[in-house]
Amino acid sequence: MKKNEVDVLLVGGGIMSATLGVLLTKLNPKLNICLVEQLTDVALESSDALNNAGTGHAGYCELNYTPELNNRTVDIQRALSINANFETSLQLWASLVALGALPAAQHFINKTPHLSFVWGHANVEFLRQRFLQLKQHHLFKRMQFSEDWAQLNTWMPLIMQDRDPQTRYAATCVSHGADVDFGALTKHMVAYLKKQANFTLLTATKVTQLKQTDQQWRVKLQNTESKKTKTLKAHFVFLGAGGASLPLLQKTGLPESKGYGGFPVSGQWLICKNPEMIKQHSTKVYGKADVDAPPMSVPHLDTRMINGKPALLFGPFAGFTTKFLKTGSNLDLAKSVKTSNLKAMIGVGKQHTDLTKYLMKEATQTHQQRMDALRTFLPNANNDDWELAQAGQRVQIIKQCEENWGKLEFGTETVCAQDGSLAALLGASPGASVSVQAMIDVVERCLTKQPGLLGEDWQARLKELIPAYGESLIDDADLLQKIRSHTHETLGLF
């Protein structure tokens, strides 16, 4: 790093910064890039394997991406767009494996069928309708639906044990679904970046202040061990600090930051300790959220591959928290309240008292109550085979709105400075799965406005990494087939 000055400063060592770092290195190898992480290593917050569910979100199994409409049809638009965005991630990962920038795919992604499972007449009819609509689209061509007991038993034998024969059950299955160890992926990407001459990683280093002067950002860094501080100048700053992106964005003083607030939600898993049981389940099975439950608490039973070892997790149980990171402070929420977002925060507080009550109730559940929830999936689950573990934090976005003062959103949003000198990633869903598309948006919206940071041929270079860049996988069935046959082969998803 020259004279404490860099072209690009990436704040936070999670999947988002790692992805942007790799993309930028490939688009312009001459860029001087510094990644700053406050913890002692990268991928220890939301991107760590046990802090998220590791689902390669593609809209195959997540019923909240396909809401039922009043006329009993299903809105599939969000599922189509998430699926296409996940294909963008698969293209980058496949290219990096082929180039040797990432190790063999099984070190971070594994084929794991994605199932949705429901019971009761109304839910079965909803799932059938969802299947009929999705199946017509080439992105979902290989989805299967069944109400047949023998078929359901083949797909998920543990789940079908000792079920009531009078009840209607149904499931859909997409065999080429993915389980992704986003922690391993982040670490592999950062390991690749560390081999580049113009890249610097600073761990145990916290960003404490950001100020824009003379077309540059002056960013104050503090070593969390020695407490020493220094200032780094950067032409472009990316705030990929997970839940802490909001407070950092507020520190910039940018007009674009005004009005945003955050609603933190914690998570917990039940983790199976019984190796025999882990062996008997090999899919990701998503259910339907309770009527009053928020979308991030859709229950699912997941086969996972974590650090190369199979695991079985159930959850997440969402809960009430005031921290923005797992390693954050109880004061995070209070400190994020500013005069510019107070009205939006009050508006959301008034509208969502039920959600707050729900999260408080969830947070205080007993082991027995959580096991009862698991038994709706696994009727024979034994209390002694499962233990509780803490998942990561999600900070949902609060925004100003005319009607109710504020609204709560469950998606992801990139806030960009008008001059393209800074971008901040807020929100957490669909999260890591769409990290590549999210970072391409940062390149297009911000870096193209920064003269000299991207070479003239950046689009051609991006197309080498992401062959469908600039084209639509939603509209072009032949292109999808060509792309998938390559990515699925390279990543072992066939």
Ligand SMILES: Cc1cc2nc3c(=O)[nH]c(=O)nc-3n(C[C@H](O)[C@H](O)[C@H](O)COP(=O)(O)OP(=O)(O)OC[C@H]3O[C@@H](n4cnc5c(N)ncnc54)[C@H](O)[C@@H]3O)c2cc1C
């Ligand atoms: C319970 C749960 C389940 C999830 N399941 C899925 C899933 O199945 N599939 C999926 O695709 N996504 C899922 N997600 C979302 C996904 O985990 C996140 O979207 C993604 O990991 C966010 O990555 P990030 O790089 O933005 O943040 P993080 O991984 O949180 O990294 C941010 C980093 O910034 C650092 N940092 C913060 N402040 C500072 C500072 N001031 N200075 C320096 N460093 C700082 C932090 O220490 C941290 O390491 C889930 C999330 C949760 C919580």
